Amino acid sequence: MPSNIPEIQFKGYAVHDTKNWTTFELIDFEPKPFEDYDIDIKIEYCGVCGSDVHTITGGWGKPTLPIIPGHEIVGKAVRVGPKVSSIKVGDRVGVGAQICSCMKCEQCKNDNEQYCPKAVNTYSSHYPNAEKTLSQGGYSTAVRAHERFVFPIPSALPLEEAAPMLCAGLTVYSPLVRNGAGKGKKVGVVGVGGLGHFAIQFARALECDRIVAFSHSSHKQDDAVELGATEVVITGKAGFEESLVGQLDLIICTADVSDGIPLREIMSTLNVHGRLIMVAIPNEDLPSLMSSDLSKNGSFLGGSKIGSKKEALEMLDLAVKKGVKPWIEMLSMKDCGTAVKAVKEGNVHYRHVLKMDIE
Numbered sequence: 001m002p003s004n005i006p007e008i009q010f011k012g013y014a015v016h017d018t019k020n021w022t023t024f025e026l027i028d029f030e031p032k033p034f035e036d037y038d039i040d041i042k043i044e045y046c047g048v049c050g051s052d053v054h055t056i057t058g059g060w061g062k063p064t065l066p067i068i069p070g071h072e073i074v075g076k077a078v079r080v081g082p083k084v085s086s087i088k089v090g091d092r093v094g095v096g097a098q099i100c101s102c103m104k105c106e107q108c109k110n111d112n113e114q115y116c117p118k119a120v121n122t123y124s125s126h127y128p129n130a131e132k133t134l135s136q137g138g139y140s141t142a143v144r145a146h147e148r149f150v151f152p153i154p155s156a157l158p159l160e161e162a163a164p165m166l167c168a169g170l171t172v173y174s175p176l177v178r179n180g181a182g183k184g185k186k187v188g189v190v191g192v193g194g195l196g197h198f199a200i201q202f203a204r205a206l207e208c209d210r211i212v213a214f215s216h217s218s219h220k221q222d223d224a225v226e227l228g229a230t231e232v233v234i235t236g237k238a239g240f241e242e243s244l245v246g247q248l249d250l251i252i253c254t255a256d257v258s259d260g261i262p263l264r265e266i267m268s269t270l271n272v273h274g275r276l277i278m279v280a281i282p283n284e285d286l287p288s289l290m291s292s293d294l295s296k297n298g299s300f301l302g303g304s305k306i307g308s309k310k311e312a313l314e315m316l317d318l319a320v321k322k323g324v325k326p327w328i329e330m331l332s333m334k335d336c337g338t339a340v341k342a343v344k345e346g347n348v349h350y351r352h353v354l355k356m357d358i359e
Contacts, residue, residue, distance in 0.1 A: 008079070008142045010029050011028045011140060011141050011358060012026070012027065012070075012137070012140025013025070013026055014067060014068045018056060018057055018065075021053075021056040021057045021058075021340065022337040022340060022341050023337060026358065029068065030133065031133070032129075032133040032135070035146075036081040037081050037146050038084075038147070039079065039087055039093070039146075039147055040143075040144050041077055041093055041144075042141065043143060044074060044075040045075070045163045045353050045355055045356065046072055046074075046139055046163060047163040047167065047328075047351055047353050048070070048072075048343055048352040048353070049070075049072055050194060050343055051069075051071065052069035052070060052340060053344045055124055056069055056340065060281075060283065067136070067137075068123060068136040069124075069138075069139055070140070070354070071098075071121070071137055071138060073166065074153060074162050074163045075356075076092060077089055077090065077091045078142075080147075083147075084147045086152070087147060087150055091152055092152065092153040093150050093153060094162055094163065095138070095150055095166065096149070096307075097167045098120065099121070099122050099143070099144075099149050100127065100146045101120065101146075105117065111308040111310045111311075113149075114308060115305060122138070139336050148309060149309065151312045151316065153316065154320050157320055160353050161326055163353050164326040164328065164353065165198070165315065165319060167306065168194050168326070169198045169315060169326070170307040171195060171198075171279050171304070171305075171306055172198050173307060174307030174308070174311050175277040176202055176206060176250070176252060177311065181250060182208065183209065184209055186248045187203045187211050187250050187252070188248045188251035188252070188266070189203065189251070189252050190251060190253040191254040192213055192224045192227075192350075193348075194348065194351050195279060195280065196252075196350075197227055198324070200213055200224060200228050201324045201325075202324060203228065203252075205319070205321075205324050210231075210248075212232075212244065212269075214235050214266060215232060215235065217236055220232075223327075235262055235265075240262075240265065241262075241268050241269050244269040245268050245269060246268075246270070246271055246297060247269060247271060248269050248270050249270075249271055249274050251266065251269070251270065251277070252279060253279065254280050256280055256282040256284075257280070257286060258283075258285065258287065259282070261287075263287045263289065264289060267289075267299055268297070275300045275302060276299065276301050277303065278301070278304070326350070326351045327351065328350075329349060329351070332354070332355055332357045333355060333356055335354070339354060
């Protein structure tokens, strides 16, 4: 290795068995070959996402093991490829749930790179040009990513606060702006958790007129109001939807609707041609719906996948201007097993962030 290129040890906390998914072992790993548009990032913090749990437990299918999860990554750029133009060594940067795409398809050319058919996830994904190399995530010392998927972090935003925004924040920000959230709009958010607490804040930052938080019980009611909800509706109460029928323009669903959430009743609160966008991706099937559940108000049920780099930069800028902040609980990275267990059990208020401790 040339002397002007820093020596980086790629090592991280890995799961070897989906049945023992809280047991992590420190391993060395080999990143993909360095290319002209690549950036190496020395990781300082990594957020813990529900996607990490779905993957390491095998809930989304059997992963290739061992696997190092983590895709809410922040740190400093320590190596940049010769064709990289937007990032320089020493910059504060972050990476979300994707690190590469084909760069050639219609999606990539139109700020929809997260929908690229050849998208490479930050972990548990194979590269088109290095098929034997498995991507590994941010519970580690370093990550190598294409420039398109590396985001400069504003100086006013602490790195530990930026980390959860790069997946959880972007996952709700993108469907909000793509579906018209803003002045004059009435928005609902299902679930007050890792995703939902961002959705409420970004709806407020986008100046929506009405923000309705749907929560199964009342124990998060005060939090929802503090985050920016104008009202809180308890879905565990029979007839909760009756006072809201036909009123909301957009609903962002951040909760697992396979776990007893009344999807049919929540959709009835949409206005004519209102939209319910699913951003939670549970292991189980969605509850059944009748065609009449959609035709009553001409509503739409759709999905969303993270967000584009353009949206990520807009989101980070808005977060600084409007004071959007994650509610985080910090842990040392060696305690990642404790963190994923808490996420699985719903005992996080509202996002764990891991601090680098690997020497």
